[in-house]
């Protein structure tokens with residue numbers, strides 16, 4: 001009972017999801033995206049479990065530094081590149097690959113005293129309008145990179161899709177057409193696909209794929225389960241019943257008595273609240289597994305606990321096991337009851353939830 005709530009990480013599922021994604025994009029190399037603490041799964045254990053990945057992708061330089069400190073030797077791609085000359089020096093020291101998405105980053109590279117030859121990923125904005133060079137800026141950016149005082153070890157091209165998860169053929173194909181037009185005739189490796197593109201649009205892979213959410217066994221699509229792609233959830237958020245009671249008809253449960261019993265009802269109180277990762281926006285009726293059976297959330301999520309109606313679940317006692325998401329209860333489904341996406345629930349698993357790698 002010491003660990004009332006824990007995120008159990010299935011490292012076999014991680015490896016199996018990586019193999020599955022490779023089958024969707026035969027021949028492509030894989031940048032396993034482990035930003036945001038590996039989508040809440042724990043940066044270092046996740047990277048160690050993914051020893052077969054060709055490279056790792058992170059958003060912040062500190063994440064890359066932590067990976068190197070843990071002995072990770074694969075290439076590490078800084079997906080937003082560097083922002084200061086200090087970061088550039090750090091990146092050279094640790095041999096990070098850099099995404100280059102704006103002119104300021106090129107200027108930093110031009111002025112850098114370091115003789116490190118970087119692998120540089122030139123990012124093209126094909127319609128996301130977030131990061132990257134626009135079509136008309138692309139050739140100037142490419143030739144500046146080719147003429148750096150220390151020429152790059154290798155140059156690669158990437159773009160990011162805005163609507164691959166909606167299976168919006170028109171928008172995605174427009175982005176792909178722009179990418180093709182801008183890069184036509186340039187013999188450099190390309191990278192396009194995030195999880196949704198890898199699973200949903202075979203024309204949108206490139207030589208390097210960049211899966212994040214699918215590696216963790218979560219579907220990027222609202223209308224298709226992870227299971228339907230052969231993916232297995234990696235994180236199961238296990239919890240424990242810490243109290244039980246019978247609530248009499250007419251009584252309220254929790255803050256604001258936001259839920260009232262229409263009849264005498266057995267209620268289980270489980271460890272896990274918004275101090276852990278359960279969003280306060282999770283609506284009454286959202287499914288929770290207790291003793292392996294689905295039971296509806298009642299009342300408001302508190303900081304440390306939730307209440308569940310266990311009228312349909314036999315043998316519920318203090319110590320009974322609960323599952324907030326994971327095997328048999330996809331995080332995508334829970335997220336819909338909170339008006340968000342699986343990505344956000346996973347990334348929000350807080351420091352106080354211990355991770356157990358299996």
Ligand SMILES: *Cc1c(COP(=O)(O)O)cnc(C)c1O
Pocket residue numbers: 033035079160193194195196210211212213214220
């Ligand atoms: C986060 C990220 C990814 C991974 O996206 P998923 O939808 O989780 O697969 C890929 N590429 C870039 C540039 C990213 O920032």
